Amino acid sequence: MAPRKKLKGLVAATITPMTPDGKINLPVIHQYVDYLVNEQNVKNVFVNGTTGEGLSLSIQERKQLAEEWMCQGKDKLDHVIIHVGALNLPECQELARHAAAIGADGIAVIAPFFFKPTNKDELVAFLQKVASEAPEVPFYYYHIPPLTGVKVRVEELLDGIKAQIPTFQGVKFSDTDLLDLAQCIHKNETGEFEFLYGVDEQLLSALALGVNGAVGSTYNYLGRQTNLMLQAFAKLDFALAQQYQFLTGEFLNFVIKLGFGVAQTKAVMTSVSGIPMGPPRLPLVAASSEFIIKAKAKLDSIVWPNGD
Numbered sequence: 001m002a003p004r005k006k007l008k009g010l011v012a013a014t015i016t017p018m019t020p021d022g023k024i025n026l027p028v029i030h031q032y033v034d035y036l037v038n039e040q041n042v043k044n045v046f047v048n049g050t051t052g053e054g055l056s057l058s059i060q061e062r063k064q065l066a067e068e069w070m071c072q073g074k075d076k077l078d079h080v081i082i083h084v085g086a087l088n089l090p091e092c093q094e095l096a097r098h099a100a101a102i103g104a105d106g107i108a109v110i111a112p113f114f115f116k117p118t119n120k121d122e123l124v125a126f127l128q129k130v131a132s133e134a135p136e137v138p139f140y141y142y143h144i145p146p147l148t149g150v151k152v153r154v155e156e157l158l159d160g161i162k163a164q165i166p167t168f169q170g171v172k173f174s175d176t177d178l179l180d181l182a183q184c185i186h187k188n189e190t191g192e193f194e195f196l197y198g199v200d201e202q203l204l205s206a207l208a209l210g211v212n213g214a215v216g217s218t219y220n221y222l223g224r225q226t227n228l229m230l231q232a233f234a235k236l237d238f239a240l241a242q243q244y245q246f247l248t249g250e251f252l253n254f255v256i257k258l259g260f261g262v263a264q265t266k267a268v269m270t271s272v273s274g275i276p277m278g279p280p281r282l283p284l285v286a287a288s289s290e291f292i293i294k295a296k297a298k299l300d301s302i303v304w305p306n307g308d
């Protein structure tokens with residue numbers, strides 16, 4: 001087997017394009033891949049996660065989307081990570097086997113959040129049963145306590161994890177607890193695990209702690225500017241890196257006040273890229289036209305450093 005390319009840099013948490021009548025819109029993905037690669041310089045994707053409304057899709061739809069991303073991303077994308085988390089173990093396992101069969105570069109799993117694991121051992125037991133169905137595929141734990149309500153600290157979860165989950169590759173860390181994140185990276189002295197940060201408005205702080213990359217919704221349409229922030233950081237030009245973070249933050253601060261979630265992300269992406277992302281699926285409802293106009297005007301008003 002060829003040595004695995006290390007996952008670093010930006011990963012777009014993909015949106016699931018939908019038709020106006022609410023079906024998944026697979027033909028759009030070809031254009032979507034080209035847009036990410038050519039316009040945003042983003043070559044990694046995280047499919048069927050939060051932004052992709054993964055938990056609102058049927059198993060069949062999730063498989064079709066995973067297949068389409070693999071097919072359209074071939075020779076264009078570096079990493080296609082498929083989120084296979086669900087509320088029940090058999091569905092997670094089925095999706096993990098499917099992701100392995102289609103050659104996914106990694107799988108990720110959130111904690112189940114109806115009946116929740118109450119401690120590290122229960123959570124790891126669940127993750128292990130999913131990971132073992134795809135024994136050749138790198139496994140990421142998707143930590144997103146604001147949505148799952150599962151607050152097991154990741155630094156605890158890491159202790160002994162490789163013995164229980166030999167494919168354990170890292171964590172998609174979508175939480176603001178930077179103490180937990182810092183302790184994870186501190187424990188990862190040998191660098192065997194990857195940490196991908198998931199709170200886009202705070203990425204610069206996570207870079208300072210040593211994360212390998214980031215998975216997020218805004219890298220769909222602010223990937224180019226965020227990549228420039230990563231470059232500035234790598235060159236130790238912290239003042240420039242801060243400017244980029246402040247400006248992406250200015251946009252997010254503005255839209256968060258208006259009410260910002262996956263439905264609004266779909267609308268912003270449609271308006272920035274011109275690719276029709278369609279409406280979200282219930283219980284989410286489409287962004288208002290007032291939101292779309294205000295968000296677009298805000299984005300257009302931002303003056304990026306060096307005219308980028």
Ligand SMILES: CC(=O)N[C@@H]([C@@H](O)[C@H](O)[C@H](O)CO)[C@@H](O)CC(=O)C(=O)O
Nearest residue numbers: 013049050051174198199200215216217
């Ligand atoms: C709660 C949430 O949706 N968080 C987003 C962020 O990218 C978020 O949209 C961004 O930081 C703006 O707040 C990601 O962490 C989600 C994500 O990566 C995914 O779709 O799987």
